[in-house]
Amino acid sequence: MSKLVISSIGPASSVQDGGRLGSQRYGLTPGGAVDRLALAAANVLVGNAPFAAAVEIGPLGARLTAHQGAVRVALAGALRTADIAGRPVAFDSSMTLADGESLTLGFARGGSFSYLAIEGGIRGEPMFGSLSVNARAGLGSPYPRPLRDGDELQTIAASGAAERRIELPEVADAPIRIMLGPQDDEFGEEAKALFLDSEWKISATSDRMGYRLEGPVIKHLYDHNIVSDGTVNGSIQVPGNGVPIVLMPDRGTSGGYPKIATVISADLGRLAQIPAGRSFRFKAVSIAEAHKELRDFVKLIDALPARLRDVENFDLNLETLQDANVAGSAVNAIDAKTWHVPD
């Protein structure tokens, strides 16, 4: 057995997988990774099931060290500087930490959450079929709380398999698609138009429970208190102050504010990765379109293994990283020679 020791890690970092379903009727939120595609890509790179538990790393940096043997890992999601013992490593790739070596990760750029998958998965005791952390409910394994410095993740010894990279489709810089409702009739035509036609930003006070939006105030037609009803990932509720909140996987299972719209499943991960301060728009789509996008999304996840490529050399890797539109300005902002963010 090997283990990965968290030498240091920023807040909002936790073990997450596909989440736990079936207990929302008891008030237990599903949890799970906010960006399922990135979770799946990282896992597939090291031969895990797509929604196996991985480390969801928040916007700040982290340093992880292999102990008692080598550990094979993969990185996906929000780009950041990354090196093993000073050697730069690329995202959307697997890599092996020799015993005693550390992987050092910088701040997230062009996104909020990165995923570190570990070959063989993270050893833990699933509750309701999941290792995902839900600190309020005392759930999550090996730690029922976000990760802290000094925590240890038990895993298998690295297999020694050849490293892989994965070619992911370009992330469209397109509007976040929503379906109106279930309570869009609590809002007038003007308020709905304002919601759909405005530029929005994610507030820095957002977390895994909800992303607060910055933009115009959305007024209700009637009372802002409705009788509580059920919520889903992506519900956009509008409290009394008119500031919409997109509910994320650690949401309350019920809520008493009108929900003007719901983000479609295929766009939840893309929304989760919009960095604080970047403008974006919403676009209303039909249920038929949302279902088509979901089918395509599921097909993409299922077909991830076919997108794996051998890593021939580092230059290729670097090229892939630069080509990836997800990187965008983030990669351009990094000096490739030193692999550091310019001051």
Added chain:
Amino acid sequence: MAASLSPPRLLPSGDSAVTVEFSRNIDDTANQRVLALDRALAREPIDGVTETVPTYRSLLVHYNPLRIGFDALSEQLSALAGEPAPAIANARRWRIPVAYGGEHGIDLEDVAKTLDTTPDDIVARHVAGDYRVAMIGFTPGWSYLSGLEKFLHMPRRQNPRLLTPAGTVSVGGVQTGVQCLAGPSGWHLLGRTAVRTYQLHRDPIFLLEPGDRVTFARIDYKTFAEQDRAAEAGELVAELIAP
């Protein structure tokens, strides 16, 4: 009485859930229909439905659109919702012990003052109630009960408290409730129970089901302390009095 049943509204909640809404208000009849549809779906599952979440006025039905389309699901849900609700033959009935007032229920005195009566009268009225678990939500085990007598209806606090104790029994609006975990609340805190409606590593992890009946019994603070230790060790403390 089937003819008098108005059809529920079927509202898509995104692409993987549908809200079956029976009423916009807190309405006992609507809640009974919610619970009846929930039971019907448990009895005759629809392929592709992944989980259901009953609330006061609506049933949230999560589904996998790769297995069932919205139209087919809506049709089946409408048909089930249109059937008259069979009476709940054998709802479970729990007696939940509560230590009222003092540090365990810091709002009891104020509630009594506001309603122009004594704390003992508030407690007597609260324990006389025959309640039903209308929904469980917000946080694990937070059980919202319907059946609060009109005299005890009170608007929620202007300033919700950011932290209220685990096991708090409170009233807010037309409802009373038992919260399991410490957390924020805008309700008026009448007392505390040692009963854990949610406890890991206990069988069952969740004590109450939507539709269960609940009554409260007054206990003293010493008994609360004893029960709290027993509950911590995994005892239910709540008493199953029927069926």
